[in-house]
Amino acid sequence: MAKDDYTMEERQEILKDLMLRLHAGEDKEVIQKEFNEAFDEITPYEIQLMERNLMSEGITFAEIMSLCNVHANLMGSKVNTETTVAEFEQPGHPVHVMKMENLAIRGALDRVERLLKNYLETKDEMILKGLNRQISLLDQFNNHYQRKEYAMFPIMEKKGITAPPKVMWGVDDQIRDLYKDFKKALSNGQENVLEEFEVVRDELLEMIQKEENILIPMVEQVFHVDDWESIAAQSPEYGYCIVKPEKEWAVKKDFAPIKAQAQLEEEGDIPLSTGSLSLKQLNLILNLLPMELSFVDHNNIVKYYNEGNGEEKIFKRTPSAIGRDVILCHPPKVHETVQTIFEQLKSKQKEKEEMWFKKDGMMVHVTYHAVWDEEGNYVGCLEYVQNIQSLVEHFEQADVKRTLS
Numbered sequence: 001m002a003k004d005d006y007t008m009e010e011r012q013e014i015l016k017d018l019m020l021r022l023h024a025g026e027d028k029e030v031i032q033k034e035f036n037e038a039f040d041e042i043t044p045y046e047i048q049l050m051e052r053n054l055m056s057e058g059i060t061f062a063e064i065m066s067l068c069n070v071h072a073n074l075m076g077s078k079v080n081t082e083t084t085v086a087e088f089e090q091p092g093h094p095v096h097v098m099k100m101e102n103l104a105i106r107g108a109l110d111r112v113e114r115l116l117k118n119y120l121e122t123k124d125e126m127i128l129k130g131l132n133r134q135i136s137l138l139d140q141f142n143n144h145y146q147r148k149e150y151a152m153f154p155i156m157e158k159k160g161i162t163a164p165p166k167v168m169w170g171v172d173d174q175i176r177d178l179y180k181d182f183k184k185a186l187s188n189g190q191e192n193v194l195e196e197f198e199v200v201r202d203e204l205l206e207m208i209q210k211e212e213n214i215l216i217p218m219v220e221q222v223f224h225v226d227d228w229e230s231i232a233a234q235s236p237e238y239g240y241c242i243v244k245p246e247k248e249w250a251v252k253k254d255f256a257p258i259k260a261q262a263q264l265e266e267e268g269d270i271p272l273s274t275g276s277l278s279l280k281q282l283n284l285i286l287n288l289l290p291m292e293l294s295f296v297d298h299n300n301i302v303k304y305y306n307e308g309n310g311e312e313k314i315f316k317r318t319p320s321a322i323g324r325d326v327i328l329c330h331p332p333k334v335h336e337t338v339q340t341i342f343e344q345l346k347s348k349q350k351e352k353e354e355m356w357f358k359k360d361g362m363m364v365h366v367t368y369h370a371v372w373d374e375e376g377n378y379v380g381c382l383e384y385v386q387n388i389q390s391l392v393e394h395f396e397q398a399d400v401k402r403t404l405s
Helices: 008-023 028-038 044-056 061-066 068-078 094-122 125-138 141-158 163-187 193-220 225-238 259-267 279-288 332-346 389-397
Strands: 270-272 275-277 292-297 302-305 352-359 362-372 378-387
Touching: 008 028, 008 044, 044 163, 094 125, 094 141, 094 193, 094 225, 141 163, 141 193, 141 225, 163 193, 163 332, 275 279, 332 352, 332 362, 332 378, 362 389
Parallel strands: none
Antiparallel strands: 270 275, 292 302, 292 378, 352 362, 362 378
8 A cells, every 4th residue: 555545543553553563672673664664754743643542552651751762763754844834933932932942952052062071171160160151051941841841731731632741741851850960970070971961962952853843843733823822921930041032922911801700809709708808808818828829629620829929939830720630730750649649638548748848949848738618528629838948947046945824
């Protein structure tokens, strides 16, 4: 049968068969030869459909993620990456921003590599100072990744594209870990620091290829103007990577108020169990609380988060989180842990789950607390996050005594 005669279902069956054999350990060259014989080109849509089908066949997310680069290399030259959307080239458009940042990441990698090699040869402290400046710029790739994960991926999921975001987020986390390894090797003066850098450099460059040749063409046909406006509006929350947009793209400044809000504003105070508050008062109070609040309903759907009082958030949240499965709001490597927490809360195995950890020099306290109604029905979960660093320092430094009078 000629290549052009295959139906979409037949193409998917061929792809699935090739990938299952690849995952089973069959020779890559054999698989590559058969792939080239079967396909002249393949679309990003077919790739995301193939990944979803593999998961339905029992291939785990971790297995797909581990062979992500193998898949990309196998299909890379055949992927149709042509885009026809003129808006993508407009300064400030999220795709244009992504591509400009990728150029900046390439440039930063080149400069870091050159300075690192010079420093290893000379041990010149001035070169080290310049190297650290370039590394501080490269650090910002995390802004690029977070914007993709928290602003773009939720829209993909709502449109039924679920497997590729999960896989890509997992690879993003691997790159973050490799980058930490490189910086640790440099800080400790390890002999393998150049090798550590080359590993993370290759992965960062590979991710650029995946974003521009697979991710962007994949969403081109399914994202609408409103979707891109939403991403652009949320982008400043996560910051930019090395370069900032030349100008603001035509975005909507505010999200439309929900109907219930307009009704409440007309009707006045909201009756509560111990009094009443206007909607404005309630919002101001919730945003003033010295903690980050999120409420997840009984179906694990994010329903609310407070905006805070203007201080830097520990965990950034944007409107794209509303209506999203709370599990998908977390990095893939902790999905199983988060799923277990919510199952235990819902089944009354636990009333709450608490954890403490260090983040960016802060001691962070996180609580997941089950919410039940008067009849014992599970209503949802309230998550509250607090920066308790000042308390830790106070109790470490002061001779605190508790007196009773």
